Amino acid sequence: MAGVGDAGGLRRQRLLTHYDKSRNSYVEGIMEPQCKKRKTKAISTFTWELMPVLSDEELCEVELLEAYAAPIINKRQTSCLIKQLACIYPLNSLPHIKRVRTCRDKNTNHSLEIIICLLRDLNCTDVPNGEISLSDLFPDGKDIGIGLGEPFQVMIPACQPLTRPQFEAASQHWPTTFHENKQVTNALRGHLFNTEERAKVQTFMEKAIKAAKLGKEIGMEPVGAVVVNPATDEVIAVGHDCRNGPNPLLHAVMVCIDLVAYGQGGGAFNHDRYPNCHFKSEASFSGDHAFNTGKPLHPSEDHSPTGVPVNGLPYICTGYDLYVSREPCVMCAMALVHSRIRTVFYATSSPDGALGTKYKIHTKKDLNHHYDVFKGLLEGECQFFS
Amino acid sequence: MDEGGRFRPPEREEQERWMERALGTAKEALENGEVPVGCLMVYHNEILGLGRNEVNETKNATRHAEMVAIDQVLEWCRQKDKDREEVFEHTVLYVTVEPCIMCAAALRLLNIPLVVYGCQNERFGGCGSVLNIPADDLKHSGAPFQSIGGYRAEEAVELLKTFYKAENPNAPKSKVRKKQ
Ligand SMILES: [Zn+2]
Ligand SMILES: [Zn+2]
Numbered sequence: 274m275a276g277v278g279d280a281g282g283l284r285r286q287r288l289l290t291h292y293d294k295s296r297n298s299y300v301e302g303i304m305e306p307q308c309k310k311r312k313t314k315a316i317s318t319f320t321w322e323l324m325p326v327l328s329d330e331e332l333c334e335v336e337l338l339e340a341y342a343a344p345i346i347n348k349r350q351t352s353c354l355i356k357q358l359a360c361i362y363p364l365n366s367l368p369h370i371k372r373v374r375t376c377r378d379k380n381t382n383h384s385l386e387i388i389i390c391l392l393r394d395l396n397c398t399d400v401p402n403g404e405i406s407l408s409d410l411f412p413d414g415k416d417i418g419i420g421l422g423e424p425f426q427v428m429i430p431a432c433q434p435l436t437r438p439q440f441e442a443a444s445q446h447w448p449t450t451f452h453e454n455k456q457v458t459n460a461l462r463g464h465l466f467n468t469e470e471r472a473k474v475q476t477f478m479e480k481a482i483k484a485a486k487l488g489k490e491i492g493m494e495p496v497g498a499v500v501v502n503p504a505t506d507e508v509i510a511v512g513h514d515c516r517n518g519p520n521p522l523l524h525a526v527m528v529c530i531d532l533v534a535y536g537q538g539g540g541a542f543n544h545d546r547y548p549n550c551h552f553k554s555e556a557s558f559s560g561d562h563a564f565n566t567g568k569p570l571h572p573s574e575d576h577s578p579t580g581v582p583v584n585g586l587p588y589i590c591t592g593y594d595l596y597v598s599r600e601p602c603v604m605c606a607m608a609l610v611h612s613r614i615r616t617v618f619y620a621t622s623s624p625d626g627a628l629g630t631k632y633k634i635h636t637k638k639d640l641n642h643h644y645d646v647f648k649g650l651l652e653g654e655c656q657f658f659s
Numbered sequence: 660m661d662e663g664g665r666f667r668p669p670e671r672e673e674q675e676r677w678m679e680r681a682l683g684t685a686k687e688a689l690e691n692g693e694v695p696v697g698c699l700m701v702y703h704n705e706i707l708g709l710g711r712n713e714v715n716e717t718k719n720a721t722r723h724a725e726m727v728a729i730d731q732v733l734e735w736c737r738q739k740d741k742d743r744e745e746v747f748e749h750t751v752l753y754v755t756v757e758p759c760i761m762c763a764a765a766l767r768l769l770n771i772p773l774v775v776y777g778c779q780n781e782r783f784g785g786c787g788s789v790l791n792i793p794a795d796d797l798k799h800s801g802a803p804f805q806s807i808g809g810y811r812a813e814e815a816v817e818l819l820k821t822f823y824k825a826e827n828p829n830a831p832k833s834k835v836r837k838k839q
Contacts, residue, residue: 308814322835326785338761340828371783415704415716453732490833509734519733519737520730520733521743521768521769522726522765522768522769527721527722530719530720531719531721534719536717538718539717539718539719540717540718540719541717541722541730543720568797588720589718589719589720602764602765602768602800603760603761603764603785603790603797604761604765604768607759607760607761607764607785608720608761610760610761611720611721611722611761612719612720613720624798624800625797625798625799625800627764631795632790634760636753637789637790639782640782640783640789641782641787646776
């Protein structure tokens with residue numbers, strides 16, 4: 274990886290040269306002085322924070338519903354009460370709610386509490402201002418109330434939490450099931466990428482920034498992009514924005530998508546006039562098709578890292594990662610859906626950005642492909658561009 | 660028409676005439692084994708771009724009919740030495756299927772004033788079906804444009820159904836798809 278240490282203006286000394294797959298580690302470059310001592314120090318100080326751009330559903334506050342619960346007087350009746358309540362108030366829309374919880378107040382003589390029903394399950398006219406008795410809750414079969422204490426109002430989570438922060442907030446109210454996505458939890462804590470991985474993604478973004486600068490020198494918008502095959506760490510395409518040339522739609526991302534197509538024997542535009550936009554042809558790919566170890570945040574069948582077109586269709590970026598110096602616009606973000614990109618890393622947000630600012634195209638439910646997005650990579654270095 | 664002046668939308672009758680042509684193009688595409696989506700870009704009564712999907716031949720999943728037609732308009736401007744901004748600001752797109760989100764955003768970036776389309780694009784539509792790009796508040800992404808849908812939508816849907824039935828006999832028949 275020549276050029277790793279050439280990012281102008283960056284004070285950090287880059288010490289990693291290439292990734293040795295057999296040793297599963299970076300091999301230090303022979304050109305680098307005093308490797309051993311400076312290595313840990315140099316690569317553990319990053320000036321940027323990598324933040325996942327999650328869906329609104331993952332980021333929103335947990336919605337709560339008003340419900341009634343009651344203490345269970347005799348613990349041994351619990352399973353019987355659960356069965357009876359499941360018939361009267363099945364709570365079908367709330368499969369994530371744990372019906373019984375241990376009592377939080379240790380000064381009471383009961384140890385368990387059970388959800389009876391939602392406020393909306395009751396005929397509201399019957400409920401005088403929150404004051405409710407067991408006979409209001411069980412108008413037709415009062416005998417079930419025998420095992421229960423005085424009912425009280427609680428707030429319970431309306432849906433299953435998607436992230437650990439949501440789970441923690443939801444659990445403050447009532448226990449709920451939670452299928453933790455460890456990748457998302459780690460991403461939110463900033464723990465998803467270890468030092469080596471952070472060093473690696475930084476080198477790719479440095480290439481994108483370099484492309485942006487070269488584009489700027491010839492009068493283009495200063496945006497650069499790089500497509501990488503994470504299975505082999507090969508750079509598949511490098512492009513800068515060309516919108517100020519003959520085609521105003523040639524944003525850096527569109528340029529890169531077409532360059533990847535060129536590498537696979539296709540392509541639609543003539544990039545000859547822009548020597549800094551280049552691709553690596555498929556024939557020159559390394560034979561190593563090892564599956565990459567980085568796990569996607571939101572796995573899907575579209576995340577196949579082989580780059581093999583599905584059904585012979587030209588889904589050219591399948592399994593590939595994109596590094597782009599600023600947040601893509603709507604056109605580019607949707608072009609990446611069509612091209613089946615795996616992950617997008619960007620540095621700075623843009624005012625009409627479609628991967629976090631104005632839209633989150635990559636998480637849009639109705640669309641047939643989704644990808645992961647991280648922002649903030651080398652944000653400081655890119656700020657002067659925008 | 661007033662050259663260089665403000666854009667005046669064509670009469671309904673004229674719109675219908677161009678949509679007839681777009682449908683004809685879609686039918687030709689079907690006869691040639693292509694995804695039957697047809698589109699025209701019309702500037703002062705002249706067809707500057709006539710697009711069909713080129714995804715397979717370019718191996719580039721962004722080469723939708725609209726993008727291909729846009730490139731033809733750009734080429735026309737180059738050859739005739741016309742100001743492309745002025746041309747796009749007076750060009751109407753006629754397309755048999757609602758443009759996808761990407762194409763809608765591209766049309767907006769070029770300040771196209773009007774898009775007339777046939778059937779909706781439930782999977783990717785950018786003019787109301789999935790997102791509404793022409794109407795949204797995007798200050799740095801060109802001007803909002805007008806879009807008129809529903810013109811001979813049944814015929815446009817029928818063409819797509821025929822294509823997908825032929826391509827994949829096991830495909831579910833339910834949704835209208837625009838595989839571009
Ligand atoms: Zn863009
Ligand atoms: Zn499209």
